Amino acid sequence: GENVEQHPSTLSVQEGDSAVIKCTYSDSASNYFPWYKQELGKRPQLIIDIRSNVGEKKDQRIAVTLNKTAKHFSLHITETQPEDSAVYFCAASTGGGNNRLAFGKGNQVVVIP
Amino acid sequence: DAGVIQSPRHEVTEMGQEVTLRCKPISGHDYLFWYRQTMMRGLELLIYFNNNVPIDDSGMPEDRFSAKMPNASFSTLKIQPSEPRDSAVYFCASGRGTDTQYFGPGTRLTVL
DSSP: OOOEEEEOSEEEEETTSOEEEEEEESOTTOOEEEEEEEOTTSOOEEEEEEETTOSEEEETTEEEEEETTTTEEEEEEOSOOGGGOEEEEEEEEEETTEEEEEEOOOEEEEEEO | OOOOEEEOSEEEEOTTOOEEEEEEOOTTOOEEEEEEEETTTEEEEEEEEETTEEEEOTTOOSTTEEEEEEETTEEEEEESSOOGGGOEEEEEEEESTTSOOEEOOOEEEEEO
8 A cells, every 4th residue: 555754753943944844655656645734732734735747836835846756745834933833744645536545654843933 | 614523522431431433524525534643653544434335444453443424424433342552532534535635623532
């Protein structure tokens, strides 16, 4: 089955700097890649997603890039703010009627004021 | 539109007791997922349903765990008998086709 790995496990950044989290996946048939943000004690919430027919997607301060050849995708957060501090999960899905997501272990992002 | 609803939000029980967690998916979603989250294992998929039919229960840890979806608007996850190692946050999520999964607020289970 699909195996998703995230790096680094913990990332500390100064407020205003950029943060980048990278995920790799194993199944070349995967075609849907969402990112979830989970604040302490709360549910995972979708923040951005990308499908395999697109190389990059941006929504205000966050963006996701996809490299299908290398089988990795990355989350970019610019102008980080304290409220960006959370655990971020990447996931991959092969779709095709199988809506199962394989999640990475999560990255703890700490934004230092 | 209401999101995914889970109950109870917190459950404290003693080892050996039966625990039933409940979930109401978003109306119109045809997929329902049960996850378990712990610090050690992260987010684990336990089972998922498509149109009320269980598709993959390979993540269910033991026979003590069972899940049902009697109709499109309700699902249960039951643990009988419960053990301390079952303590975790259990999330229900729903989705439509190959679209995004939306998570419920979770049930924090503590087994003493």
